[in-house]
Amino acid sequence: MERTLVLVKPDGVQRGLIGEVIARLERRGLRLVAAKFMQVSREFAETHYAIHKGKPFYDGLISYIISAPVMAMVWEGPNAVAAVRQTMGATRPTEAAPGSIRHDFALEVGRNLTHASDTVENGEKEVALWFKQEELVDWKREVDRWVFEK
Numbered sequence: 001m002e003r004t005l006v007l008v009k010p011d012g013v014q015r016g017l018i019g020e021v022i023a024r025l026e027r028r029g030l031r032l033v034a035a036k037f038m039q040v041s042r043e044f045a046e047t048h049y050a051i052h053k054g055k056p057f058y059d060g061l062i063s064y065i066i067s068a069p070v071m072a073m074v075w076e077g078p079n080a081v082a083a084v085r086q087t088m089g090a091t092r093p094t095e096a097a098p099g100s101i102r103h104d105f106a107l108e109v110g111r112n113l114t115h116a117s118d119t120v121e122n123g124e125k126e127v128a129l130w131f132k133q134e135e136l137v138d139w140k141r142e143v144d145r146w147v148f149e150k
């Protein structure tokens with residue numbers, strides 16, 4: 001089953017939107033695999049965002065992600081990566097589709113509330129970076145057969 005890393009970033013935590021994000025992902029039919037509420041260190045933030053090193057927004061991005069705790073989660077389902085990116089909306093909230101989280105709750109790219117893995121391969125890498133194998137819960141829901149075709 002495809003898995004993706006989701007973060008409710010510090011602005012989402014401070015604004016009390018953890019429950020809103022979880023509710024939308026649950027309602028979509030995705031299955032929660034792991035979750036932890038944590039303060040990210042600068043060093044860990046630099047590893048997570050290594051791909052953005054050198055970009056003009058990099059320093060601001062690192063300070064943003066360590067400015068308060070984050071809620072880190074793993075969600076799974078068929079096409080989980082694409083489905084979650086769609087539920088989050090485009091990176092720039094003013095370009096995010098109506099009904100997406102970033103459209104409905106955000107205005108600025110530097111305060112866009114959530115992170116979601118952008119490819120299946122990065123999803124696997126990010127899940128491994130943020131969670132230990134034993135923190136990932138393998139479980140079934142009674143409703144799975146009404147949400148997952150196979």
Ligand SMILES: Nc1ncnc2c1ncn2[C@@H]1O[C@H](COP(=O)(O)OP(=O)(O)OP(=O)(O)O)[C@@H](O)[C@H]1O
Pocket residue numbers: 057060061090091109110111112114115116117118
């Ligand atoms: N031009 C920018 N100015 C300020 N912050 C930016 C800018 N571009 C990206 N960011 C921040 O860096 C994060 C990572 O950028 P990326 O291009 O990976 O977007 P994304 O994949 O939609 O977001 P994320 O990786 O957080 O899910 C963005 O979510 C945003 O918080």
Ligand SMILES: [Mg+2]
Pocket residue numbers: 116118
């Ligand atoms: Mg990204």
